[in-house]
Amino acid sequence: MQSKRYLVCLGFLLTLLATGHLAGAQDLSEYSFCVDPGHGGSEPGAIGPTGLTEKEINLTTSLFFRDSLEAAGATIYMTRETDVTLSLAARSQLANAMTVDRCISVHHNASTNQYANYTGVHVYLDTPEIDLHMASKIVTRLDSVLNIGVVSTNCGTWGIHADNFHMVREPNMPCCLAEISFISNPAEETRLRDSTYLNTNATAMHIGLAEHMETSPEPPPPTLDVPVFHSVLNDSTGTQAVIRWFKHLEATLIGYRLYQSIDGVNWGSPILYEDSLFAGDTTVTIGGLDPEQIYYFKMVAIDTTFANPESDFSNIYCLSTTPTRPPVLIVDGFDRRSSWLSPGHPFAGFNAKSLHNLDIMFETCANEAAGNEVNLEGYDALIWILGDEGTTDETFDIREQSIVQSYLEGGGKLFVTGSEIGYDLARGTAGDQAFYRDYLKATYVGDDAGDYTVTGVSGTIFQGLSFSYGQTYPEDYPDYINASGGSTVNLIYSATRNAGVEYQGTFGSGAQEGKLIHIGFPWETIGSESVRDQIMTRVMTFFDFPTDVPGELADGSPLPGEFQLFQNYPNPFNPVTTISYQIPSKTMVTVSVYNIQGQKVSSLRREEQPAGHHTVNWDSRNDQGRPVASGIYFCLLQAGSRRFTKKMVLLR
Ligand SMILES: [Zn+2]
Incomplete structure (x- = not known):
């Protein structure tokens, strides 16, 4: 068996040598790549001093690149194989639809400085490690055949540039964009007219890509898409939030978790879990909210078939509760x-x-x-x-x-x-x-x-x-x-x-x-x-x-002698703390305590009070009279239409 395999390999190698595809010695048959020749059709890209167009040398180089990779067994999807106009979106959509392993765009650079000529490869702004690895292998191999050098970097590896380009941003797989050399340089333009030269560059890219595939860091595991809110709206009760989201497309999804907050900054554990927000759900109504309050919501999706079964957070949506x-x-x-x-x-x-x-x-x-x-x-x-x-x-x-x-x-x-x-x-x-x-x-x-x-x-x-x-x-x-x-x-x-x-x-x-x-x-x-x-x-x-709000300065701080909620004392506390506030005139006052999830824990006061300084104690029990757990709570004072909050810490 051993000798037979040797013979097969030798035969394969000889074939490659005979067809000039030594670069293809590494078997790439388990991989698929998207090769994207830049520009095309009505978009020539850069144009050389004597009229050579970037679109044609991008295409020729890409076709050599394709042939070379295919000879090594790889499956190749070309965004274009002829001189046609193609949008950037169509290019990235092809790569994503074919779920290729890597996407490589082929370009040539240009400058108003005719002497400029160097090799560069572009990756996306936050520069995933795996993209950087591919770019560095390709730029090294290109540099070794072109001998025109590379220039600085903004992402840690000489010759590699992190940019917000569509073709490094939109593909879902590791990707890079090569600017092989400068078509605007007269001597380089002459070389670029020679198809042998373009083939050499394509072969160098193939070797770099093959080295990358062989030694590549493991690609990060796929991540679960975040849920996408449709709306967070009132209903006629004025104390409920009707939360809707778009159906999540993951077939193995288990459900969602919903978070609620009264300040949009402090979030506790979810108020609802995947045992009540199922994969097929797209709406839930949250009741028991206080009237004329702000509530913030965010969600995650849950799918245990993913390495990280919990998605990132969705956008934050919010409302102020009102029956109209x-x-x-x-x-x-x-x-x-x-x-x-x-x-x-x-x-x-x-x-x-x-x-x-x-x-x-x-x-x-x-x-x-x-x-x-x-x-x-x-x-x-x-x-x-x-x-x-x-x-x-x-x-x-x-x-x-x-x-x-x-x-x-x-x-x-x-x-x-x-x-x-x-x-x-x-x-x-x-x-x-x-x-x-x-x-x-x-x-x-x-x-x-x-x-x-x-x-x-x-x-x-x-x-x-x-x-x-x-x-x-x-x-x-x-x-x-x-x-x-x-x-x-x-x-x-x-x-x-x-x-x-x-x-x-x-x-x-x-x-x-x-x-x-x-x-x-x-x-x-x-x-x-x-x-x-x-x-x-x-x-x-x-x-x-009407924006001339009485009782409050533009920066939100109260005027002297006006509405004010003071920090509770003591704080942290166990188990009793005193909340004090002042109001400038006879006002309907509500004082309540919320947990970090934005749920009301205790109603301390709801009555009309005269102007002046007032206090109320909280014994760290909820409205059912049970002691609550240690943690962060918020005191919320509503006086007329004015609202104030203070953070309180219960340490048992
Ligand atoms: Zn270009």
């Missing part, structure tokens, strides 16, 4: 993972906090639910979150454009911020451009304002403000825009670049006056909570909400 429709709907249209890397984001909660300070009630839904199950009519204002959602995921698709149009034509008010809205719509159809111009009241100018400080324009709602943004997550391509269709620039990056517009008047064929604020960077990237509050206050004032 609240005036504001937060629409979450941000589901791109790019600058914000976690699968779930908390940004509806950011809006909730700022609205809460203004005593404005709200609820939350996903953009897919808006205008479908969630009727936009009846909300006084929409806050539409788009983050850095861009062209791949569409900021406003045709359906969303149409519901926003009707909403604004019907006299609605829209606050919409995001860094790629103009970028996306300006590159779209004539309809996309018209929507941007006529309804978001702006024209797109450029993709990267390059400035992270903005100033309010005199005579507009942002007059007197100057602040920075881009702290919550990196914001690398803030749009700069111009006013359009009667809007006014209200926020500027610099004397020549505008960041925001405001508009008051009718929209399209509508007869009722509506209002709009649009900013070319995401509001939630403003790192300072008090600045976010200021912006929200200006916007909501413009939207005709």
